[in-house]
Amino acid sequence: MDVMVLAGGLSHERDVSMRSGRRVQEELRDAGVKVSLHDVDSSLIPLLRGREDVVVWPMLHGASGEDGSLQGLLELLGVPYVGTRAREARVAWVKSVAKAIFARDGIATPEYVTLPQSLFREVGAEHVIDAIVDRMGLPVVVKPARGGSALGVSLVTERDQLSRALVHCFAYGDTALIEAAVTGTEVAVSILGTGDDAEALPAVEIQAEGAYDYDARYNPGRVEYFVPARLTPDDAATVARTALAVHRNLSLRDLSRVDIILDDQGIAQVIDVNVTPGLTETSLLPQSVEASGRSLTEVYRSIAAAAYDRE
């Protein structure tokens, strides 16, 4: 088995993707696996054609890596790969669609609205902003409807900040997701496996000084992580059960990360789901794996091997 880790790409999250890709490569190499790291460019398909012994680990963040496009291409080429299939990746990628499924399945998620920039133009930004504040109150979180790594995300506590937050968000994409900000304990639950065999790893609790934004995520120091999260056994079971339900109901495969805020009423509110969770030095899934007492090297090797052996 040769593992080809795909990282980089052309999305805004290229830098994070490269960091994740290098870490996966390093761990697999330590496991004695033959592994290479590639960008996604015109050399990719010629490299994959005719290879029987390769499994691809897509480590691309952002569009084309997480929206199912790359997975669709790999299916077209008949190459086995790690992670969620194309169709399911697309559903998880569009946050409003994923949230609709949560609502259908009784999984709590904060109240939200998705609005394209064109709508603000057509009906007048001030009117829309008034409607948002009247309906959802403040604070709200403004984020691109597609994307990750906290790029383009703002926490808005005053009405006057909303315009600026929307401009920031629309620089990353043409549709904004505006979500009621939930207060509580912020945790991330990583899931390994697929279907009935999927298991939730110990939750990581994130305690940030200020917002858990790009700066906090990728510059160690501003965030204190607690693994396992400082939760009661009941609450720990609630967040694990919720994350597993998300993973299974969206038919995610191999690995995912579900971001949850356990609110003041003890309800696990799902904030986001990631089919290609970050695996950098400061990422959450590796912390959970280590807290579960397993070695990252062995876990990554078995993820790759399972994907390779998959029919």
Add this chain to the structure above:
Amino acid sequence: MSTSDTPGTRLDPWFDSYAARAHRMRASEIRALFSVASRPEVVSLAGGMPYIGGLPLEELGAMAQRLIVEQGEVALQYGSGQGDEGLREQITQVMALEGISAHPDDVVVTTGSQQALDLVSTIFLDPGDVVVAEAPSYVGALGVFRAHEADVVHVPMDADGLIPEALDRTLGELASAGRRVKFLYTVPNFHNPGGVTLTMERRPQVVEICQRHGVLILEDNPYGLLGFDSEPLPAMRSLSEDGVIYLGSFSKTFAPGYRVGWAVAPHAVREKLVLASEAAILSPSNASQLAIRAYLEHFDWQGQIKKFREQYRDRRDAMISALEEHIPEASWNVPDGGFYVWVKLPEGLDAKSMLPRAVTARVAYVAGTAFYADGQGRDYMRLSFCYPTPERIREGVRRLATVIDAEMETVRIFGTGGEPPSDSVDFPSPDLA
């Protein structure tokens, strides 16, 4: 409710051990975006990488081989802290082109002029001291001054460079406020990022004002020989031997990969620079210095500079004509040399906030805020024309025009732009063209 006594982690066991200044060294969201600029699909007008493809690489390769075979025992050995004497002699000849008369003993060879900036800061700056610099100013210098915990106070420029009256006024005000101004940092020729050149008329005025206020001048001159149509102006160091520390570099006139620059300083200052350099790096690279020596000795280096000037002029022309064609609503200067055009965006736009949109459109630039220590510059961007071909430059500006149109639409809708200022690093790493 907390039940377990899990200890927290910040994922950096040494977080509490850092010096206070290290906590300000943080990669930003903006810096991460530049990662995409290394992909060939992206036209990067962001970095300041010289056009190395214009050098005679085969001949340089043969030269490097000869150097190791014939002089390897010196080239691969430690060298003098002040730098190779033969190279220092040649540097005095290079500087003579800009009217500087200096003795080889006055020269300290450094690892790029960037190291010279660091050494000068090390020997002069205490936390809280003031450095006066043009507005805008070279981002790499601002980073060094910040690392030494100095405060930068900007003085405005116009089309003729630093404005002497404004400098005089600022130095007066700082003195009245009891601030200790250690030096004026200035890039007098083909300014980075402003593109302007300090006129001959103003040079003695700036020297006189600094002398009167007891302020040293740090003259940073990487681009002086890269004028497109004019002969080099005399350096300020040629007007004052005691009041000026002069920094030069082979990075733009030859190749930055060798990392060779230099400082020329008054005698006592030079002694301290050598000691500071030895403490930092023991000695500059002998292999690099000997390679530069051989290049200056055996190649037509002045002819090569002439070629570079012609190539860069073509690229500047491509950029200016593309700006005229595609972004007439912006304004810019037309530089007579160097690498950069400084563009003022239409009213209401914010270059930093617009950058993700530019990356989506496969074009990159540096937002103006990087060139100020105080949050100014949101409505400016620096475009470099040194590295991409004229065709790529035209394509990049065309893409930029679509980005500006889209951002103007957003700003029209929301009546505002931008995000709060941050003090994190918003500039690409040096190897990203």
